[in-house]
Amino acid sequence: MKELTRMSQKCGSAKAVQQANAVVQQRTVARRQTKLMAHSNKRVQAAAAPVLNTAESERIFAEAQDLLPGGVNSPVRAFKSVGGQPIVFDKVKGAYAFDADGNKYVDYVGSWGPAIVGHANDEVNDALKAAIEKGSSFGAPCELENTMAKAVIERVPSVEMVRFVSSGTEACLSVLRLMRAYTGNEKIIKFSGCYHGHADSFLVQAGSGVATLGLPDSPGVPASATATTLCATYNDLDEVKAIFEANKGEIAGVILEPVVGNSGFIPPKKEFLEGLREITAKEGALLCFDEVMTGFRIAKGCAQEYFGITPDLTTMGKVIGGGLPVGAYGGKKEIMQTVAPAGPMYQAGTLSGNPLAMTAGIKTLEILARPGAYEHLERITNKLINGIMDAAREAGHEVTGSNISGMFGFYFNANPVNNFEEAATSDAEKFGRWHRGMLEQGVYLAPSMYEAGFTSLAHTDEDIEFTIAAAKEVFKTL
Numbered sequence: 001m002k003e004l005t006r007m008s009q010k011c012g013s014a015k016a017v018q019q020a021n022a023v024v025q026q027r028t029v030a031r032r033q034t035k036l037m038a039h040s041n042k043r044v045q046a047a048a049a050p051v052l053n054t055a056e057s058e059r060i061f062a063e064a065q066d067l068l069p070g071g072v073n074s075p076v077r078a079f080k081s082v083g084g085q086p087i088v089f090d091k092v093k094g095a096y097a098f099d100a101d102g103n104k105y106v107d108y109v110g111s112w113g114p115a116i117v118g119h120a121n122d123e124v125n126d127a128l129k130a131a132i133e134k135g136s137s138f139g140a141p142c143e144l145e146n147t148m149a150k151a152v153i154e155r156v157p158s159v160e161m162v163r164f165v166s167s168g169t170e171a172c173l174s175v176l177r178l179m180r181a182y183t184g185n186e187k188i189i190k191f192s193g194c195y196h197g198h199a200d201s202f203l204v205q206a207g208s209g210v211a212t213l214g215l216p217d218s219p220g221v222p223a224s225a226t227a228t229t230l231c232a233t234y235n236d237l238d239e240v241k242a243i244f245e246a247n248k249g250e251i252a253g254v255i256l257e258p259v260v261g262n263s264g265f266i267p268p269k270k271e272f273l274e275g276l277r278e279i280t281a282k283e284g285a286l287l288c289f290d291e292v293m294t295g296f297r298i299a300k301g302c303a304q305e306y307f308g309i310t311p312d313l314t315t316m317g318k319v320i321g322g323g324l325p326v327g328a329y330g331g332k333k334e335i336m337q338t339v340a341p342a343g344p345m346y347q348a349g350t351l352s353g354n355p356l357a358m359t360a361g362i363k364t365l366e367i368l369a370r371p372g373a374y375e376h377l378e379r380i381t382n383k384l385i386n387g388i389m390d391a392a393r394e395a396g397h398e399v400t401g402s403n404i405s406g407m408f409g410f411y412f413n414a415n416p417v418n419n420f421e422e423a424a425t426s427d428a429e430k431f432g433r434w435h436r437g438m439l440e441q442g443v444y445l446a447p448s449m450y451e452a453g454f455t456s457l458a459h460t461d462e463d464i465e466f467t468i469a470a471a472k473e474v475f476k477t478l
């Protein structure tokens with residue numbers, strides 16, 4: 001990808017950052033505390049062993065440089081913004097990731113969200129093993145699609161009809177077309193720092209990997225593709241009102257992350273969501289919650305249930321794939337019937353609704369519906385974020401952060417963060433050292449301050465306590 005090429009040109013100092021990081025790494029390894037070894041989970045003790053050998057990770061990633069752009073298949077994985085070598089994974093199980101050198105980490109990335117019932121969950125795996133015997137893709141209707149659709153419709157307040165696709169990007173680009181097809185308008189409003197996948201029209205102040213790489217937007221996106229994308233500040237209703245005023249009768253819809261996870265973790269102000277609902281209804285525009293990240297994570301009925309605001313359309317992904325590639329968009333029947341073949345708006349997919357993805361999704365939603373699931377996520381994640389922030393403050397660092405259910409984040413920032421612009425005032429350099437320090441203590445965090453963290457049903461109190469103890473050690477070194 002050209003953005004990566006440009007990034008490596010811009011970051012002529014990337015090597016220097018890596019070297020500096022290697023020094024920090026050696027220093028921090030030497031400081032590993034025996035205290036952490038008291039953690040009763042023996043497997044996690046192994047992760048906290050005094051020496052983090054990453055020889056295999058380095059070998060594999062070096063080889064990948066010639067094979068994959070930047071050595072990865074998705075930019076943030078390359079650790080560009082935190083510096084240092086990325087860890088190459090060998091396997092994952094439950095709350096843990098194991099790297100190619102045999103190191104074990106408590107994992108708070110969870111494959112960027114899907115692993116909410118724990119990595120390689122036995123029940124999901126058993127269901128998948130049974131399903132694969134019947135074939136991995138039909139390219140024809142199958143009843144599993146109905147079962148999955150019913151599970152989504154039953155849970156998500158805004159969804160009366162749903163179309164399954166194969167990624168969050170595909171869900172968002174399809175919903176954009178739908179908003180335009182249904183209203184006959186072309187302009188859309190998005191918010192800076194919200195990521196809706198990498199379709200051309202959304203690559204405007206897109207947060208996530210785009211922000212991580214320091215790119216305001218991506219080369220290769222024609223100006224015409226973003227000319228109809230109007231960008232507002234998150235949590236700023238007045239700005240949205242002004243945009244509507246200046247573009248009377250021309251706006252197809254407003255799309256947002258109902259809780260931002262792609263500028264770090266930013267909860268919405270309730271009045272902001274309420275105001276968006278009100279103004280879109282008044283102006284004849286559609287409101288779309290991009291719940292690719294928040295869907296089934298914030299609550300059983302997604303963020304819209306949690307906040308009690310029902311959008312017209314919803315995009316989903318990550319959790320509903322149970323670890324397999326899935327996306328979905330859905331909403332009011334009247335709107336969804338615009339989609340082919342019920343209506344004229346074209347959208348299709350060879351592997352859409354394939355039986356493996358449907359099976360993993362059905363089982364994952366079933367596990368999440370069991371009593372206590374969301375209570376567990378809320379309790380351990382709250383304990384985690386409070387423990388981390390207390391440890392930071394004890395060590396004299398200014399931090400701000402929070403969680404909702406199993407989604408969390410904090411910034412090295414003295415002030416509250418309500419939008420991307422405020423997130424960007426946080427100490428990115430300190431975040432890089434924090435990230436590397438935690439890695440060396442056996443904790444795998446998202447390698448960018450512009451990403452939220454995730455817990456799962458597999459994370460235990462012991463994992464959280466281990467992580468907080470690790471954080472205490474790392475904060476002392478920053």
Ligand SMILES: Cc1ncc(COP(=O)(O)O)c(C=O)c1O
Binds near residue numbers: 293
């Ligand atoms: C809110 C949101 N929308 C869309 C996407 C794109 O999803 P995918 O990476 O599956 O294409 C993401 C990915 O992180 C996301 O967080």
